[in-house]
Amino acid sequence: MQRQVALIKQSLFDQGYLDEQFMELEELQDDANPNFVEEVSALYFKDSARLINNIDQALERGSFDFNRLDSYMHQFKGSSTSIGASKVKAECTKFREYCRAGNAEGCLRTFHQLKKEHSTLRKKLEHYFQLARQAGPKETARRPK
Amino acid sequence: MTREELPNLAESKLTALVVDDNFVNQSIHQKLLSRLGIQNDVVCNGKEAVDAHCSGRNYDLILMDMDMPIMNGTQATKRLREMGIESKIAGVTTRANEGEKKEFMEAGLNDFQEKPLTISKLLSILHKLDFYVQT
Numbered sequence: 162m163q164r165q166v167a168l169i170k171q172s173l174f175d176q177g178y179l180d181e182q183f184m185e186l187e188e189l190q191d192d193a194n195p196n197f198v199e200e201v202s203a204l205y206f207k208d209s210a211r212l213i214n215n216i217d218q219a220l221e222r223g224s225f226d227f228n229r230l231d232s233y234m235h236q237f238k239g240s241s242t243s244i245g246a247s248k249v250k251a252e253c254t255k256f257r258e259y260c261r262a263g264n265a266e267g268c269l270r271t272f273h274q275l276k277k278e279h280s281t282l283r284k285k286l287e288h289y290f291q292l293a294r295q296a297g298p299k300e301t302a303r304r305p306k
Numbered sequence: 307m308t309r310e311e312l313p314n315l316a317e318s319k320l321t322a323l324v325v326d327d328n329f330v331n332q333s334i335h336q337k338l339l340s341r342l343g344i345q346n347d348v349v350c351n352g353k354e355a356v357d358a359h360c361s362g363r364n365y366d367l368i369l370m371d372m373d374m375p376i377m378n379g380t381q382a383t384k385r386l387r388e389m390g391i392e393s394k395i396a397g398v399t400t401r402a403n404e405g406e407k408k409e410f411m412e413a414g415l416n417d418f419q420e421k422p423l424t425i426s427k428l429l430s431i432l433h434k435l436d437f438y439v440q441t
Contacts, residue, residue: 189425204329243328243334
């Protein structure tokens with residue numbers, strides 16, 4: 162089962178959902194906090210859900226306050242960068258570029274894609290952590306090849 | 307650097323303050339510090355950092371985010387230096403064009419690192435600020 166967990170993690174990196182920063186977080190896990198990455202991920206998804214909601218509401222109002230939207234997205238990008246959520250981070254970057262260009266349609270299109278990537282990552286990580294818990298503790302965190 | 311090679315600085319009794327409005331970053335930065343044996347507190351913005359010092363708390367190291375509500379990192383750093391706080395302050399931020407970075411540094415930082423913060427970057431800060439000698 163450890164091998165299955167390792168393969169799932171490898172696929173998350175190979176498919177570009179996660180980057181090196183996720184491995185940095187796994188290196189921080191120790192006996193005192195064996196589930197640190199899962200806890201931080203849960204914090205990220207809770208915080209990012211709030212930001213998604215704020216942005217949704219701002220977009221639904223129809224008046225595009227690009228400064229405010231950019232500010233929300235700056236926070237979103239920061240969190241995504243910190244946990245290694247590579248595809249989500251890329252969409253955040255695109256969204257901010259559209260904000261700077263004052264391109265409302267681009268913002269809407271990118272936000273739609275961002276929510277998809279966010280939801281996909283959430284499901285994949287939930288599955289990964291569930292299997293990891295079942296598999297039990299491993300000796301060391303291994304970097305994917 | 308493997309987990310086994312990480313220095314343990316607990317004996318040096320260093321203390322640090324994490325100043326960041328983002329809960330994910332707070333959690334990660336606190337964990338990074340704890341892994342190196344550095345006791346730490348956290349506040350959510352520059353004003354809380356200033357208030358903590360006004361109430362008598364003091365730290366060897368402050369990890370200061372730049373973009374925060376109420377009082378940002380640049381303002382907080384300036385204020386702390388005006389108060390005579392001599393703690394080492396390291397700016398950590400994602401938003402940093404050269405102009406913003408220069409302004410942040412000139413506010414009174416001792417060092418600057420781009421997020422995301424990692425063990426390597428934190429050790430670099432500690433080494434540069436003479437808290438840790440690499441062997």
